[in-house]
Amino acid sequence: MSSSVFQNQSSHRISTHGVGSVLRSIFAYRISCVGFVIILMLVIMAVFAPSIAPQDPNVQDLYHVLEGPSRRHLLGTDDVGRDLLSRVIYGARVSLLVGLISTAFSAIIGVFVGLIAGYKGGITDMIIMRITDTFMCIPGLILLLVMAAALGPGIHNIIIAITLLGWTGFARIVRGQVLIIRELPYIEAAHAAGASGFRIMFKHLLPNAMAPVIIAVSMTIGGSIMLESAAAFLGLGVQPPTPSWGEALRIGYSYLEIVPLFSIAPGLMITLAVLAFNFLGDGLRDALDPRLRGEGKKVE
Amino acid sequence: MIDRTMTPLLEVRNLQTHFFTDQGIIRAVNGISYDLHEGETLGIVGESGCGKSISAFSILRLIPNPPGKIVNGEVIFEGTDLLQLSDREMCAVRGNKIAMIFQEPMTSLNPVLTIGHQVMEPMVLHQKIGKKQAIQESIQLLSKVQLSEPEARMNSFPHQLSGGMRQRVMIAMGMSCKPKLIIADEPTTALDVTIQAQLLELMKGLTRDIGTALILITHNLGIVARYADRVLVMYAGRIVEKATAKKLYSSPSHPYTIGLLASVPRLDQDLKKSLSPIEGQPPDLLNLPKGCAFHPRCRYRIPKCFTQSPELEQISDNHEKACWVDVH
Amino acid sequence: MKSFIINRIAYALLILFFVTILVFSLARLLPGDPIQAAAMFNADLSNQEIVSELRARYGLDKPIYIQYVIWLKDFIQGDWGTSLGSGEDVLEMFFRRLPITLELFAGSVFWSLIIGLPLGVISAVKRNSWLDAILTTTSIFGVSIPVFWEGIILIYLFAVIFPILPPSGYVPFAESPIDNILSVILPTFVMGTHGAGLFARYVRSSLLEVLGQDYIRTARAKGLREKSILLVHAAKPAMIPVVTIIGLAWGYVVSGSFLVEYMFAIPGLGRMGVDAVFARDFPVIQATLVMVTVNILLVNLAVDLLYGYLDPRVRVRGNLGQ
Numbered sequence: 001m002s003s004s005v006f007q008n009q010s011s012h013r014i015s016t017h018g019v020g021s022v023l024r025s026i027f028a029y030r031i032s033c034v035g036f037v038i039i040l041m042l043v044i045m046a047v048f049a050p051s052i053a054p055q056d057p058n059v060q061d062l063y064h065v066l067e068g069p070s071r072r073h074l075l076g077t078d079d080v081g082r083d084l085l086s087r088v089i090y091g092a093r094v095s096l097l098v099g100l101i102s103t104a105f106s107a108i109i110g111v112f113v114g115l116i117a118g119y120k121g122g123i124t125d126m127i128i129m130r131i132t133d134t135f136m137c138i139p140g141l142i143l144l145l146v147m148a149a150a151l152g153p154g155i156h157n158i159i160i161a162i163t164l165l166g167w168t169g170f171a172r173i174v175r176g177q178v179l180i181i182r183e184l185p186y187i188e189a190a191h192a193a194g195a196s197g198f199r200i201m202f203k204h205l206l207p208n209a210m211a212p213v214i215i216a217v218s219m220t221i222g223g224s225i226m227l228e229s230a231a232a233f234l235g236l237g238v239q240p241p242t243p244s245w246g247e248a249l250r251i252g253y254s255y256l257e258i259v260p261l262f263s264i265a266p267g268l269m270i271t272l273a274v275l276a277f278n279f280l281g282d283g284l285r286d287a288l289d290p291r292l293r294g295e296g297k298k299v300e
Numbered sequence: 301m302i303d304r305t306m307t308p309l310l311e312v313r314n315l316q317t318h319f320f321t322d323q324g325i326i327r328a329v330n331g332i333s334y335d336l337h338e339g340e341t342l343g344i345v346g347e348s349g350c351g352k353s354i355s356a357f358s359i360l361r362l363i364p365n366p367p368g369k370i371v372n373g374e375v376i377f378e379g380t381d382l383l384q385l386s387d388r389e390m391c392a393v394r395g396n397k398i399a400m401i402f403q404e405p406m407t408s409l410n411p412v413l414t415i416g417h418q419v420m421e422p423m424v425l426h427q428k429i430g431k432k433q434a435i436q437e438s439i440q441l442l443s444k445v446q447l448s449e450p451e452a453r454m455n456s457f458p459h460q461l462s463g464g465m466r467q468r469v470m471i472a473m474g475m476s477c478k479p480k481l482i483i484a485d486e487p488t489t490a491l492d493v494t495i496q497a498q499l500l501e502l503m504k505g506l507t508r509d510i511g512t513a514l515i516l517i518t519h520n521l522g523i524v525a526r527y528a529d530r531v532l533v534m535y536a537g538r539i540v541e542k543a544t545a546k547k548l549y550s551s552p553s554h555p556y557t558i559g560l561l562a563s564v565p566r567l568d569q570d571l572k573k574s575l576s577p578i579e580g581q582p583p584d585l586l587n588l589p590k591g592c593a594f595h596p597r598c599r600y601r602i603p604k605c606f607t608q609s610p611e612l613e614q615i616s617d618n619h620e621k622a623c624w625v626d627v628h
Numbered sequence: 629m630k631s632f633i634i635n636r637i638a639y640a641l642l643i644l645f646f647v648t649i650l651v652f653s654l655a656r657l658l659p660g661d662p663i664q665a666a667a668m669f670n671a672d673l674s675n676q677e678i679v680s681e682l683r684a685r686y687g688l689d690k691p692i693y694i695q696y697v698i699w700l701k702d703f704i705q706g707d708w709g710t711s712l713g714s715g716e717d718v719l720e721m722f723f724r725r726l727p728i729t730l731e732l733f734a735g736s737v738f739w740s741l742i743i744g745l746p747l748g749v750i751s752a753v754k755r756n757s758w759l760d761a762i763l764t765t766t767s768i769f770g771v772s773i774p775v776f777w778e779g780i781i782l783i784y785l786f787a788v789i790f791p792i793l794p795p796s797g798y799v800p801f802a803e804s805p806i807d808n809i810l811s812v813i814l815p816t817f818v819m820g821t822h823g824a825g826l827f828a829r830y831v832r833s834s835l836l837e838v839l840g841q842d843y844i845r846t847a848r849a850k851g852l853r854e855k856s857i858l859l860v861h862a863a864k865p866a867m868i869p870v871v872t873i874i875g876l877a878w879g880y881v882v883s884g885s886f887l888v889e890y891m892f893a894i895p896g897l898g899r900m901g902v903d904a905v906f907a908r909d910f911p912v913i914q915a916t917l918v919m920v921t922v923n924i925l926l927v928n929l930a931v932d933l934l935y936g937y938l939d940p941r942v943r944v945r946g947n948l949g950q
Contacts, residue, residue: 267777
């Protein structure tokens with residue numbers, strides 16, 4: 001509800017630069033560099049998991065369950081004797097997969113809907129915005145739980161559910177930007193030159209609304225990873241035996257007093273992943289949105 | 301008439317205020333000196349970026365730090381150097397002995413506080429009077445600055461007032477402790493021409509009534525001619541000419557002043573003589589030219605101007621200039 | 629101001645209406661309808677007569693929009709149905725558990741404010757110092773750490789290694805006030821962390837922006853000390869943008885209550901919701917979703933009023949941001 005609340009998030013005046021300068025500014029800010037390096041490491045971990053992981057993550061060893069760290073199992077074993085380190089390494093796959101794919105879908109849907117809402121205006125805009133308001137006033141996790149229960153657990157359904165939650169944010173951001181940009185003279189010039197509505201939306205409005213979308217992509221990946229692991233923690237995520245951080249945490253939690261590493265290691269990875277994307281997004285925001293950079297005004 | 305034999309109210313000596321930025325040091329105020337006597341009105345003119353506002357902010361030490369810093373000089377007010385005071389002692393001077401009126405009436409008032417609160421704040425703070433009395437005096441002040449319905453205005457918020465009304469409120473705020481000195485930084489630039497004149501008359505009248513000295517910062521030579529006793533012309537952080545308003549107009553001596561005067565229409569001049577703007581770009585403060593900062597734009601320049609920077613020199617009574625060339 | 633409030637309430641009701649449609653359709657999407665659930669109570673599903681009788685009892689033989697209208701009417705009149713799991717009246721369940729969750733909400737708001745506001749103010753006042761860097765990083769950490777992992781770590785620290793707090797469970801205040809407080813310290817802290825991080829970041833950026841405004845320079849020129857500038861001239865305008873994120877932060881508190889009540893075994897509304905999702909108990913799921921929405925809308929309404937109170941421009945003009 002309360003458009004004052006949402007408006008404020010979506011209509012932050014964000015200066016629009018080209019993508020080239022976006023890339024340059026990523027490296028201009030140390031904090032986003034840290035985020036970028038962590039993300040890179042996670043991606044390498046996920047892609048090369050079979051070569052990095054010391055053991056097969058799915059091989060059970062019922063003679064060595066819930067063990068502490070040893071030379072054979074650097075992080076110990078889980079409740080059915082699988083190597084925890086290997087499972088943590090493989091766990092990056094699910095988290096990144098869910099985070100990246102659901103954010104990609106959310107962004108595509110959201111950008112498209114936002115462009116239409118902002119460009120068409122009127123009744124189309126009103127209906128779309130009321131729908132996003134409706135989605136936004138139910139906390140994501142709660143809606144996700146209900147949807148996971150409705151669709152059933154599993155990686156596909158989690159991706160679908162997170163996408164259904166995620167597009168609204170992008171739609172709002174893009175709409176807000178389009179409303180600002182639409183009034184600028186060069187869009188009118190494009191109209192006058194006889195450009196089609198489709199062409200104006202994708203050739204002129206979209207590139208200029210990109211900066212806040214890029215920030216939101218980074219933040220949304222982090223948020224999606226968090227949501228996925230929360231669902232998995234409640235047993236509504238990826239089904240065993242697929243290694244997943246949230247799932248590991250769910251089981252590890254029951255053995256907290258015996259093998260604390262079983263809970264600490266996967267949780268640390270979730271935190272690290274979410275933190276990395278937030279760092280990156282934050283750095284990007286600093287680089288792209290001078291309003292939040294927090295510099296005092298100069299005199300004269 | 302102002303008695304110039306007495307000790308001045310304010311003596312600024314070799315004031316230097318620099319800004320330390322990533323691109324380099326900006327010498328916004330680069331060694332200026334002047335005196336101001338009680339009840340006197342001093343005009344400071346120059347293009348934007350010449351350091352006139354920074355020099356005034358430096359008197360009250362209102363330079364944002366970082367990036368700005370007063371690196372050198374003395375600001376002697378009533379015998380004490382303001383630059384040596386502790387922060388606490390400085391607070392007792394601001395708004396009390398020296399008040400300031402800013403350029404932007406739209407943004408210089410706090411949007412969430414009532415006019416009454418903001419006007420009586422300095423009195424309550426510095427004169428330790430009760431709230432009731434402060435309200436009474438504030439209403440009087442508001443009617444003195446000719447704000448309509450002063451009682452009702454006490455409870456208004458700034459956004460309910462027009463720009464001109466807000467600037468009247470700013471003036472009332474500045475006057476509230478009957479200061480010895482008021483610094484007005486382009487007080488009317490943002491306003492309509494008709495309101496400009498009203499407000500300047502008002503300020504002139506009020507300062508005369510309580511014997512307050514006034515530093516009037518502006519880029520408008522017409523305002524200076526009419527309201528100032530003496531004038532400083534600044535260029536690139538330095539004073540290039542210093543004179544009484546009359547002399548500055550009758551016999552401008554620095555090429556920059558001559559250029560400034562030639563670029564504004566004057567009633568006492570032949571209308572057929574066309575206006576001529578000063579050629580060239582305002583100086584890049586990060587990259588000032590060697591020698592006299594004005595030489596790239598100066599049509600009277602001589603070889604010496606490229607290498608040596610001229611100091612202020614007396615050319616007649618109450619008239620100084622910083623230029624190697626005798627322009628007349 | 630009056631039209632502003634009415635406007636907001638009308639808008640909240642409209643959104644609530646949309647949410648009931650969404651909730652109703654979601655519940656219908658859940659696999660297994662009430663008939664199958666009734667089988668748990670030994671109803672014989674092979675008997676066609678019994679099935680159609682049950683369908684009629686639950687109104688499932690009518691068109692879907694009629695079902696919606698009936699459901700909505702019943703819901704408004706306080707007939708929230710019975711839990712498919714326990715057979716309890718859902719409205720009674722709700723009000724029995726409400727005080728527990730409200731206590732958790734209050735506690736988490738307490739932590740969010742008491743940690744978030746000072747961190748943000750200190751960061752802004754000491755901007756670009758090493759302290760600012762540490763605090764800013766801490767606040768990003770606060771919004772990044774998953775609720776359930778933070779809970780696990782704190783349980784490990786304060787219940788396992790240093791056993792000073794109970795690892796889980798809830799003691800009613802009436803039973804033992806001290807044990808009650810002890811039992812909610814960890815859950816509320818965990819629920820409040822995200823909000824604390826958000827507040828710290830927004831307070832910092834908002835205060836920095838305000839401190840750069842012309843009217844702060846005016847206040848300095850009046851001779852006010854830094855402390856009174858901060859308290860009298862900067863605090864209120866700086867709070868205006870911060871207020872707008874209360875709605876966002878509140879969403880995290882509410883969803884946090886689901887996870888926290890689940891992992892700390894606290895018999896509140898969040899736990900009720902999670903259990904209902906596990907059991908596909910959809911009268912309870914519907915009631916939970918609607919009441920979560922009502923809760924969020926009420927908080928947002930309060931935020932709008934607070935916004936109007938803080939910003940006189942809204943108060944007078946009556947409408948902003950529409």
